[in-house]
Amino acid sequence: MTQPSFGVIGLAVMGENLALNVESRGFPVAVYNRTAEKTKTFMAERAQGKNVTDTYTVEEFVKALAPPRKILVMVKAGKPVDAVISQLKPLLQEGDMIIDGGNSLYEDTQRRTEELEAVGLGFMGMGVSGGEEGALLGPSLMPGGTPEAYDKVESIVTKIAAQVDDGPCVTYIGPGGAGHYVKMVHNGIEYGDMQLIAEAYDLLKNALGLNHEQLSEVFAQWNQTEELNSFLIEISAEIFKKIDPETDRPLVDVILDSAGQKGTGRWTVVSSLELGIPIPTIYAAVNARVISSFKEERVAAKEQLAGPSGKYEGDVQSFIDKVRDALYCSKMCSYAQGMALMGKASEEFGFNLNLSEIARIWKGGCIIRAGFLDKIKAAFKENPKLPNLLLAPEFKQTILDRQEAWREVLAVSNQLGIPVPAFSASLDYFDSYRRDRLPQNLTQAQRDFFGAHTYERVDKPRGEFFHTEWMENS
Incomplete structure (x- = not known):
């Protein structure tokens, strides 16, 4: 047996499958897990x-x-990663490399890169998306670190990644924590996507009264369309088919409506606030998971807080089509927000991200893989400085053509008391972005009134600030 130079630490689901993926591509592998039995x-x-x-x-x-060693660490983010690094560090030699394939915070990755590179060891933070199946058969990989570090693993990662029509779903992302930053935003978009799909499901089920078979059929049809063809729509159609053997009910109806989260969505929101980039769809998705966890309170509140109810009384197929349009418009807003956030982070942190390439490597393997990523790739290839995806000609026209349906879906949701926080946040984002005048002139006047924070004027150059003594004539 050839001595391996590639190893995997951590044999949970992702670690096991990545190890098998690497071995199946012709690279021998060594494995280690803290628990020997595993x-x-x-x-x-x-x-x-x-x-x-x-x-x-x-x-x-x-x-x-065999040196130079390439060690993929697949353990829980945070202190466990640091613990593994501290164990490995004294045993490695110059030129060896550690690759963190978990969902680590990009700031931790930046710190680890600096610490290890300083002592002659390579370090990469590599986002991995695709779940259990992707890890085994081909994930989307987002490696960040020095170009030299990427060169050492390129021959492996290009073979184990998902393969699409324009190449493997991996590319060098950028220096330091760039790979994990992009994976973090990927997960933020994933949160948005999942919440939007959940809201579409809620409307079809509770506004139209569709049963699980009809829901599966609608989602399967949507998955055949150019705009909504995606992994998450595809698996939703399958989920609606599954019957619980214990109760003979659709399994989705038996699952408790309290969603978990591991932190990447929240990190995305925090980063957006720090960088000053609005991502309201993703924020709404994170918040929806938080409020879902208040299950007992919600059950009690239902008995005390009355609201509208009932069913939609118009044409069923017409409303299904409008929900589809609203879902697509909202998805565009979610992706636009994620791409804008990465663009700002690229400037702020010196990542030099290629947004067209990032859209390309998300076309296969990853959880948010979708047909319309080809259009996003093309939009940023045509104009790498595109300030917002909604301004790309094709997306702009699509959203203008479908906004009437989008607005009607929200109106019906409000009338029936069905919460659609991500749909609403997406439309608010669109309406705010397209307005040349927002009411924050009053906000700024209030800030100047109580705190002398000053303001700019519409009839003076930007950058000139003014203060008013608001009470002097009272």
Whole structure:
């Protein structure tokens, strides 16, 4: 057996599948897990007969790898990553490399890169998207670090990544924490996408009364359209088909309506606030998961807080089509917000992100893979300085053509008391962005009144500030 130079630490679902993916592409692999029993089970059940070397201490793991070593760490973000690095650091030699493939905070990745590069070790923060299946068969990979570090792993990552019509779903993202920053925003967009789809489902079920078979059929049809063809729409159509064997009800109806989150959506919101880029659709999606966790309070509140109810009384198919249009318009806003955030981060942190390439590598393998990413790729390729995706000619015309349906869906939702926070936030974003005059002139007047914060004037050059003694004539 050829001595491996590539190893994986952490044999949870993603680590196992990535190890098998690498081995299947012709690269021998060494593996290590803190719990020895997990390693033994993996070897017996999944790695038998494969070019995989099992090890049971960190020292044994490092010795099993031929230098220059490339070590993929797949453990929980935060302190566990630092703990693994501290174990590896004294055992490695100059030229060896650690790759963090978890969902680490980009600031942690930046710190680790600086610390390890200073002692002659390579470090990369690599976002990995695609879930269990993607990790095994081909994920979307977002590696960040030095160009030299990427060169050392390019031959491996280009083979294990998902393959689409215009190449593997991996590219060098940028320096330091760039890879994990892009993965963070990817997850923020994913939060937005999932919430928008959930709101469309809520409307079809509770405004129109569609049953699980009809829901599956509608989502399957949407997945055949150019604008909504995507992994999340596809799996939603499958979810509606599944019957719970215990109750003989659709399984989705048995699942508790309290959604979890691991932090990347919240990090995206925090970063957007720090950089001053509005991402209201993604914020609404994060907030929707938070409020869903108040299950017991919501059940109690239902008994005390009355509101409208009922069903939509118009043409059913016409409203289904309008929900589809509203979903697409809202998705465009969510992606526009994510791309704008990455553009600002690129300037602020010196990432030098290629937004067209990022859209391209999201076309396959990842959770937000969707047909219309080709159009996003083309929009930023044509104009890398595009300030907002909504201004790209094709997207602009699409949203202008469909906004009437979008507005009607929100009006019906409000009339029936069905919450659509992400749909609403998306339309508010569109309406705010297209307005040349917003009411924040009053906000600024109030700030100057109580805090002498000054203001600019519409009839003076930008950058000139004024203050008024608002009470002097009272």
